[in-house]
Amino acid sequence: MLLTPAVAPPAVATRCPYCALQCAMTLTPSGRGATVDAGPGGLCRKGWTSAELLDSGRRLTSPLVRDGRHGRLREASWDEALDRAAAGFRAAQLAGGPHAVGVFGGGGLTNEKAYLLGKLARIVLRTSQIDYNGRFCMSSAAAGAMRAFGLDRGLPFPLDDVGEADAVLLVGSNLAETMPPVVQHLTRLRERGGSLIVVDPRRTPTAAAAAVHLQPQPGTDLALTNGLLFLAIDEGFVDEEYIAARTTGWADVKSTVAGYWPGRVERMTGVAETDLRTTIRLLGKADKALVLTARGAEQHAHGVDTVSALIDLALALGLPGRPGSGWGCLTGQGNGQGGREHGQKADQLPGYRRLDDPAARAHVAAVWGIDPDDLPQPGRSAYELLDALGTDGGPRALLLMGSNPVVSAPRAGHVQSRLASLDHLVVADVVLSETAAMADVVLPVAQWAEEDGTTTDLQGRVLLRRRAIDPPAGVRTDLQVLSGLAARLGHATGFAADPREVFDELRRASAGGAADYAGISYDRLEAGEALHWPCPDEQHPGTPRLFLDRFATADGRARFVAVEQPIAPEPVDDTYPLHLTTGRVATQYQSGAQTRRIDSLTATAPEGFVELHPFLAEQLAVQDGERVRVVTRRGEAFVRARLTDAIRPDTVFVPFHWAGRQRANLLTSDALDPVSRMPAFKVCAGRIDRLEEALR
């Protein structure tokens, strides 16, 4: 006799918790957790295993507080924890004024959370000191796009265009490992006879699948791009008609890139002229061509200028604003797009408005029911905020949500000491991250499967994440945390904990802004509409393709910006003879707070390592698998050597997912881009030391 199963719990269609691809997934409640099924676009292994953290013993299920500076964290009630959190903020502001409290957010937070966090900072704490870890991801691409097009939306066209293009230039992205399901678009491109060109100092799985792989010295993408533009002129691929009709500033760019003749670019980049020519011919002859950038090009002290060079190349070829062609950037974090639009950034108000724009202040102040003059002015950027913590004139208390800077910030050893110098640190997280472990108050929060919310994916499409199961007892949502804190700090209203209610307020706050969400509603998203912002009213179909008729500048034309390859902020020398670069591996994510706690992922990628070429290993007498010390001017990390001929012999690569002495960011530089304030994560000077026998 068969057992009759109970009524099957409903499967819930939602989105993956990880990267900006936001793959469709279905969650079916099972026990205290859920099982995962892929949507039509597939999932990578992180997506398949994401539910393992839902019923994991490693997540936090009770608030924690620390008694005294050197006390241990102990469990506390929500009331005690929130009271303590609020009291610490009040005390800091009583002593040091409103800006004595800082707020640090994350690009993984939903639109609703990012919005409410910014609102809390501006009208409850009234502090200028708010920024978020997206500064470390998207700020250079955003600034480059703003100055060229007057608008920043990662992909100003649908992602599907990638598979329909004839040539794609991918600069500084290893998407086969960082967002694997995108590869199906590249496969389609190849099957249609299109060409992929990858620029990366490593022959990543993405580069290995390319028709052409350019392998420049880290930090020289700008010279390489200007060199490509030199050759575009040389070979007659410049679209003069487009330039005349849709752009300004070409003459300066043309004369600047005349200084990037192939022989000079070879010396700067190490990329041979013949490969540059092959590349420009593929791009120049393509009917539809895309130039895509990612962190490899952007995370530099000259990241914005590098983005400008790549946009200049795209403009010279006549690509942006032409259906099927264009420039775009591949956003990284889950809500890296929406997270940079709604006010958790130092200089920004919801709807991608500027905090220093009087009209923007007036609009948002009206939605919030305050006097515009009560809004603070722009404050410090992410690294500068962390660097100022506990110093004279810097914040003495910090609210941190959705980020783990002890692992993810540059010059992490220094950042850790700044965090340690705070009087009061409050961290909301799912697990006891390395940063949460330093906090005075730890607030355990719900995961993606346990709450509703929206994210905006890399193509500017707003997506609905649905609650599939209840959070464990003792866990609250981030919105509940913000609502509870606001109430304790004197704002009993205006901070709803219901995502739909917050989203409806966000719609009003964003209305008329660049990132206009006014016409996007939970009802429309639930009905399955594919809505890309701007979407100004409920009848509006959204805007999958931007710039078809005009760019978002005052005169409607795109701006060329002439840029030069600067001298490296940290050139290699006899003490630090290697270029050190950092990045990701396929089965870990960001600071690893989630993925290091999923056994099946750590089984594949259990520990940090440094990739080096066998030629270099031979010179250093380092064996594969040997533990070594990687040293830069900021510090040292201890990781295993991994030999691979896929990397330039003058370059080493350290992934940044691991904590403690394996932290890549103990090594990275805090040199910042002058425009975007992006740290130079992607290159600094370093060396590898062998360890004494006892340390190995």
Added chain:
Amino acid sequence: MRRVVVVGNGMAGARLIDELCRRDPGVLVTVFGAEDRPAYNRILLSDVLAGRREQADIALTPAPSRVVQRLGTAVTTVDRTARVVHADDGTQTPYDALVLATGSTAIVPPVQGIAGHDGRLLEGVHVFRTVDDCTAITAGATSARRAVVVGGGLLGLEAARGLLARGLQVDLVHGAGHLMETQLDATAGAVLRRAIEALGVGVHLGSFAAGVLGGRTVQGVRLADGREVDGDLVVLACGVRPQVDLARAAGLAVERGVLVDDRLRTDDPHVFALGECAQHRGAVYGLVAPAWEQAAVLADVLCGGLAAYTGSRLVTRLKAMDLEVAAMGETSPEPADSGAGLEVLAFCDPTRHVYKKLVLRDGVVTGALLLGDLATAGAVTQAFDRGRPLPADRLHLLFAGLGTAPAVDPASLPADAVVCTCNAVTAGALRSSGCRTVEDAAGATRATTGCGGCRESVRALLEAAAPTPVLVPERRSA
């Protein structure tokens, strides 16, 4: 140094001004240019000659509007005591820092009949140095039939390329035993010669031009050994001479060029020099790259920085018709040189016009030649620039793709090799899954369901792992 006067608006002077204005928005700059036109990119002149670019397309980035440009105006004297320069328009311009970027002039060789009594070149004979020279040559090329290029160095070869592109029959005469003898060894010179001969260029080596043929207009060139080469257009590419008259008249220390120290300072602390007119540690450079390196250093010095110039490593690149050449450093160590640690590696494939050579001392690249196949040019030039010992493997610098593991046949992967990286599915797991199709394997193991990039590998592996098909005999009814 608030008031900077730059004499010379060529590649060096214009670059200095650009670097200076980037660093110091308050600096006051006056530039004198002998040519009455904005600065242009001399590197691209050979493209203009070849008809690949328009003259209007080679302008350098215009100087910021606050830079006072005195174009078509020559500086006549420098009063170093008063710190004032006098120009031929009668003006006087005071300076805190004076920069000489006067460049060089083309050498006209002592060839009988090449110039009239007034010093003017015979009609149809041109040097190749400026935009005006280029205009004159291209104008002449429209009516000329045969061109003779005198000089087989870098510039002569580029001129030959340009004239060939304009449809002229081209001969090239060169006094040395092989082409580009400053940069190339004899073997490379021979490869280069064969390559350009294959394109129809007549090459005449080993004898200098001794006289020109013709009366009012040129009709050819007579060589010292008696050979005669016909041509109604003659282009002289016989090298350049640093333009040091102004410096010498001002009493500055001058040898071949104006002597400068590591701060690019002359023996007068208020006077600097850079580019082709400057002589640093005994070297006078005739390429743009060193001038730009000097410009970056001098801009820093003028802004109070501590930068120092220690000399440049020269890399010469030539695109002579189909053949490309990269040459750097010492390329012909003396045969008798058995200096400790000297290594010379060479590869020659004459029929394909390919020649490659590496010279190393103590494992460090001190010179290299690449002809015909420049796929490793980026790696070689960077190795040469850095001066660090090479790995034991030298071949990767000669042949692209060496130093890279060959693709692995999926069928031979060990059991623990990960085939689907998205889902960490190993070769062993796929083999033991018993699946026969990619679709079955996707269902059983999730392989291929992430990026799908492993699809072909999975298929090959499953096919290889499949047991030999067994024919199941048809069951007969009893």
